[in-house]
Amino acid sequence: MQTHHFSRRRFLNGVGVTMALPWLESLRVWGDEASVGSASSEAPVRVCVTFSGNGFHSREWWAKGEGRDMELGQVLTPLADFREKLVFVRGLYHEEACKGNIHSSQTGNILSGAPIASGGQIRSGTSFDQVIAQTYGRSTKVPSLVLACETSNPSVHKNYSMLYSSHISWSSPTTPTPLELYPALAFDRLFKDSSSPEDKSVLDAVLADAQDLRRDISSGDKQKLDEYLDSVREIELRIANAGQRGELQGWRPTLEQPNIARPADGIPQDISEHMRLMIDIMVLGFQTDTTRVATLKLNNDHSALRFPNLASVEQAGHGIDYMIHHLLSHSDGSDWLKVNQFFMEQLAYLAKKLDSIQEGDRTLLDNTMLMHCSSMMAGAMHNNDQLPVILLGRAGGRLRTGQVLDYSGKPDRQLCRLFLSLMDKVDINLKTFGDATSRIEEV
Numbered sequence: 001m002q003t004h005h006f007s008r009r010r011f012l013n014g015v016g017v018t019m020a021l022p023w024l025e026s027l028r029v030w031g032d033e034a035s036v037g038s039a040s041s042e043a044p045v046r047v048c049v050t051f052s053g054n055g056f057h058s059r060e061w062w063a064k065g066e067g068r069d070m071e072l073g074q075v076l077t078p079l080a081d082f083r084e085k086l087v088f089v090r091g092l093y094h095e096e097a098c099k100g101n102i103h104s105s106q107t108g109n110i111l112s113g114a115p116i117a118s119g120g121q122i123r124s125g126t127s128f129d130q131v132i133a134q135t136y137g138r139s140t141k142v143p144s145l146v147l148a149c150e151t152s153n154p155s156v157h158k159n160y161s162m163l164y165s166s167h168i169s170w171s172s173p174t175t176p177t178p179l180e181l182y183p184a185l186a187f188d189r190l191f192k193d194s195s196s197p198e199d200k201s202v203l204d205a206v207l208a209d210a211q212d213l214r215r216d217i218s219s220g221d222k223q224k225l226d227e228y229l230d231s232v233r234e235i236e237l238r239i240a241n242a243g244q245r246g247e248l249q250g251w252r253p254t255l256e257q258p259n260i261a262r263p264a265d266g267i268p269q270d271i272s273e274h275m276r277l278m279i280d281i282m283v284l285g286f287q288t289d290t291t292r293v294a295t296l297k298l299n300n301d302h303s304a305l306r307f308p309n310l311a312s313v314e315q316a317g318h319g320i321d322y323m324i325h326h327l328l329s330h331s332d333g334s335d336w337l338k339v340n341q342f343f344m345e346q347l348a349y350l351a352k353k354l355d356s357i358q359e360g361d362r363t364l365l366d367n368t369m370l371m372h373c374s375s376m377m378a379g380a381m382h383n384n385d386q387l388p389v390i391l392l393g394r395a396g397g398r399l400r401t402g403q404v405l406d407y408s409g410k411p412d413r414q415l416c417r418l419f420l421s422l423m424d425k426v427d428i429n430l431k432t433f434g435d436a437t438s439r440i441e442e443v
Contacts, residue, residue: 012213014205019191020141020288022228023359026217043359044139045396045426046286047293048370049111049129050350051168052343053301054329057336058378061388063088067402074337076390078344082351084402085365087391087443091407092415093384095435101158102382107301107375108164110387113416113434114173118159127170128419128433130177133293136426142291144169147186147278148179149271150299157302165301165375179297183268183277184239190281190290203233228287235280238273272309275346283353286364298343301375302326310338329379336379347372351392368393369425387415391443395425405442412438 012019021027023043055061062073063086070083079086094113097106105116114125130144137143152166167176180186191202210229214222268274275298285291299305303326308319313334315322320335328336354365370392376384386408394401407413416434421443423430431437 012206012209014202014207014209016193017191017202017205018141018193019202019206019232020290021213022224022287022289022357024217024221024224025360026221042396043362043364043367044289044292045398046364046368047129047132047136047422047426048282048286048350048368048393049168049295050298050347050370050372051110051296051374052298052372053107053165053303053375054326054379055374055376055383056340056378056388058332058380060337060340061377062090063404065404070402070404075340076344078341078348079351079390079392082348082355082365082392085351085355085392085394087399087401088404089389089391089407089418090405091386091410092389092413092418093386094415097384101160103302103375104157104160104162104164106382106384107166107168108160108170108176110168110373110375111419112170113414113419113436116160116164120156120161122161122163122176123173124164124170124176125173125434127168127177128416128423129169129293129295130171131430131433132423132426132428134171135428137291137293140289140291142190142285143293144177145186145189145282145285145291145294146177146179147282147295148181148297149274149278150297150303150305151181152176152179153300153302153304162300162302166297168297169295177295183274183281186278186281187235187239190285190288201233201236203229203236231280231284231287235277235284238277238280270309271305271307272342272346276349279346279350279353283350283357283364286354286368287357298346299325307339307342310335310342313338326379332378332380347392354393362394362396365392366394367396369395369399369422371422386413389415389418395422398425400443403442405440418443 056075060074063070065071067084072080094109096113096115097109100116108116108124111127111129112125117123133144146169153162155162163176169177171177278296282294282296305325306321308321310320312318312320320339351365354368355363357364359367373389376382377386377388414436416436417438418440420433420436421439
């Protein structure tokens with residue numbers, strides 16, 4: 001039976017609601033034993049994986065140099081403010097992903113490097129985020145938060161199930177981790193339990209306990225607590241507003257009038273709002289230590305998303321909704337670059353949110369190990385003999401950042417070597433993982 005180890009964590013409690021506290025200088029809230037006169041314990045490392053499908057603009061995915069002098073290709077310019085907390089990795093790949101078709105078999109094993117079954121079977125490998133969740137993640141209420149902004153695709157492409165294209169996180173070799181597309185349900189998973197009234201605000205449920213807590217903390221912590229509670233309220237209101245507007249923008253009907261029931265309330269129509277709402281919920285989960293492991297799939301490989309929120313460069317006066325993401329990726333035009341930058345803007349938004357939250361001497365970004373990846377280097381070529389990977393955050397000081405690592409043309413280019421190194425940062429020390437038997441020592 002799975003054991004949880006958060007009994008000594010400090011929580012705000014209400015009817016059917018348990019809300020973990022953020023880092024506070026006055027209290028020991030990270031699960032350690034209290035002792036009179038001692039300082040608060042160090043915040044834990046958070047693990048975050050984000051993904052966008054179909055690769056990037058082939059000529060503009062690059063970086064060179066170090067630290068604040070690092071130069072970035074146009075795809076990565078939204079991350080310029082975080083160069084000192086960034087690692088650009090090039091040249092790593094999964095040998096097994098090169099053996100199948102050009103989409104599903106390149107995505108279903110992106111976090112495991114495992115062989116992919118075809119012919120109607122579903123089999124990959126347990127992804128490294130779930131290896132972390134099944135051990136390190138047991139310290140929190142929610143061992144792993146797996147979010148998505150595009151629904152999974154149950155069809156088949158070139159003899160491979162497109163469930164592979166829709167899932168990067170796998171709880172076992174035959175079980176893709178269930179995706180949460182609805183912000184309200186993701187939010188509820190963090191803070192509500194089965195006895196929580198559906199129409200009850202999380203904040204309203206814990207306000208009395210919060211007022212009691214204020215009497216026992218410093219003035220600085222009172223301000224931090226107020227800011228935290230305000231952020232919870234803001235997200236609650238945004239979820240409520242999003243639910244009134246209807247369906248997921250990324251699913252575009254082929255008919256003028258839908259021939260199925262309208263999707264349930266709770267998913268924003270605007271894809272940018274959906275992504276940022278999911279990011280805010282994930283940050284809140286990290287901030288409260290309700291979860292330490294999260295995965296966010298911004299879109300599928302072979303994605304059907306469109307982007308009417310972005311002004312087209314190639315078709316003046318129009319949004320970039322004249323072509324789905326997958327087909328757009330076959331070009332290296334200005335609109336493809338703009339969509340690439342849009343995804344990096346979401347990553348920059350996440351980094352900024354994390355970096356704005358102070359946890360002792362570090363920020364939440366400093367205490368996070370964030371990896372962004374894609375299923376191929378460039379959609380126009382479907383090439384996955386090298387995969388685009390960037391790291392953000394410092395893993396509590398364990399990750400060496402501000403550097404460019406290029407393994408192109410070198411031996412031992414297994415991406416799973418990086419996964420072994422990242423798992424080490426949370427004290428999960430495996431001898432092998434996937435096709436790797438050694439680490440990337442440079443990180």
